[in-house]
Amino acid sequence: MVKVEDDGGVRTITLNRPEKRNALTPELQDELIAALEGAEDAGARVVVLAGGGEAFCAGLDLGALREMAGKSSTEHHAEAARTAKMFRAVWDCGLPTIAVVQGPAIAGGTGLATMCDFTLAALEARFGYTEVRIGFVPALVSAYLSLQVGAKVARELLLSARIFDAEEARRLGLVSEIVPREALRARAAELAAELMRNSPEGMRATKRLLRAQQLGWMETALELAMEANAEGRQTADFREGVASFLEKRKPLWYDRGRG
Numbered sequence: 001m002v003k004v005e006d007d008g009g010v011r012t013i014t015l016n017r018p019e020k021r022n023a024l025t026p027e028l029q030d031e032l033i034a035a036l037e038g039a040e041d042a043g044a045r046v047v048v049l050a051g052g053g054e055a056f057c058a059g060l061d062l063g064a065l066r067e068m069a070g071k072s073s074t075e076h077h078a079e080a081a082r083t084a085k086m087f088r089a090v091w092d093c094g095l096p097t098i099a100v101v102q103g104p105a106i107a108g109g110t111g112l113a114t115m116c117d118f119t120l121a122a123l124e125a126r127f128g129y130t131e132v133r134i135g136f137v138p139a140l141v142s143a144y145l146s147l148q149v150g151a152k153v154a155r156e157l158l159l160s161a162r163i164f165d166a167e168e169a170r171r172l173g174l175v176s177e178i179v180p181r182e183a184l185r186a187r188a189a190e191l192a193a194e195l196m197r198n199s200p201e202g203m204r205a206t207k208r209l210l211r212a213q214q215l216g217w218m219e220t221a222l223e224l225a226m227e228a229n230a231e232g233r234q235t236a237d238f239r240e241g242v243a244s245f246l247e248k249r250k251p252l253w254y255d256r257g258r259g
Contacts, residue, residue, distance in 0.1 A: 002031035003052070010192045011035070011044035011095075018053025023061035024108055026079065029086045036089040045200055046192040047093060049116055050100040050185075056125070057109030062134070066242050073234065080229035083108070084140050084222055090115045091144065092211060094204050096195045100188050101125045102181055106163075111141035114148065114174040117207075120188055121166040122181035127174065128163040134245050135237030135253070139228035143221035147214060149173060 003014040013035045015022035022028075039047050051057050060083070090097060090112060099116035103124055110127045113119055129145070131138040138145075138158045146154045149172050157164075169175040179187045195203070232238055237253060244251035 001025070001028040002035055004035050006042050006044060009043065009045040009196055010048060010189070011039045011042060011046070012048040012050060014050045014052050015057055016052045018051075018055070020061065021055035021058035021104065022051045022053070022109070023058045023064075024083075024086075025061045025064045026082060028061075029082055033086055033089045036093055039093070039095055044095060045196050047095050047097045048100060048188050048192065049090070049097060049112065050188075051102065051105075051109075053103075055103045055109075056099075056101045056105040057112055058104065059107030059109045059130070062242050062245055066246060073230070076233045077226070077230040079233065080140075080226045083229065084226050087111060087115060087140055087144065088222075094207055096192075096203055096207075098188050098191055100184050101166075101175075102184055107131055107138070108141065110174075111144060114169070115144055118176045118191060119169075119174065120177050120179050120184055120191070121169065121175045122184055123166055123178060124181055125166040125169070125175075126163050127166075127169050128161065129158050130161045130163070132159065133161045134241030135232075135235065135239075135251065136241060137228045137232035139225040139232065140222070143218060143225050146221075147218075 001015070001017055003016045005012045013032065015028065015032070017023060017028065036047065097116040097118070099113040099119045101113045101119060101121040103122070104126045105113040106126070106128050107130050110129055113127070129138045129141060142154060142158055145157065149157070153172060166175055166178050170178055177187070240251050240253065
């Protein structure tokens with residue numbers, strides 16, 4: 001599910017479920033975490049994160065989530081912790097990270113793409129925090145997004161669940177560069193070479209410092225987010241949202257707040 005290539009100090013990690021738009025299953029998440037955590041031991045100095053096929057990543061695999069309907073609260077919390085660990089593995093990676101986004105990066109896929117230190121996107125790339133469309137909570141991505149774009153913009157993106165293009169993502173600071181699709185990999189290689197001319201320890205120390213500056217706030221935010229993620233997986237709205245998506249129909253929401 002995850003393809004790992006090490007070449008000249010660059011570890012390229014490719015999400016490799018193109019037939020499912022690289023949607024994140026528990027197994028894929030575990031493999032991604034292992035690939036990120038093992039990069040330095042393998043001698044890598046830069047990590048490139050890519051998606052196979054036409055999409056970067058469609059977010060969590062809704063088919064796999066539907067199968068969790070009968071699971072216990074403990075199991076839901078364990079799955080939320082796994083997803084949080086995956087995002088932390090990207091955010092906390094001691095090496096410079098470059099995302100190569102050639103197409104859609106949706107929900108958790110937007111999170112993965114924009115949490116990297118550098119995000120290179122084709123004009124065809126599309127982004128969006130679409131969780132509320134299926135009755136879910138964009139819990140874990142919300143903590144990182146608030147740091148990146150501020151509370152007001154984060155509210156608008158998370159509550160509207162709208163899709164936005166690479167140009168807007170760049171204006172918001174979520175994308176570093178827009179690159180012609182056919183030149184994305186070459187630009188990633190060029191950027192990796194530029195980074196490898198810098199001091200490895202200098203960059204590692206800089207990333208440690210940036211993490212430390214955000215640590216207290218982020219730890220609290222992620223604890224709240226994991227709880228919201230686990231609870232969100234157990235709601236009637238989420239079950240209806242996932243079912244309606246997979247059955248290609250409009251969801252039927254019941255607004256408990258209005259009786």
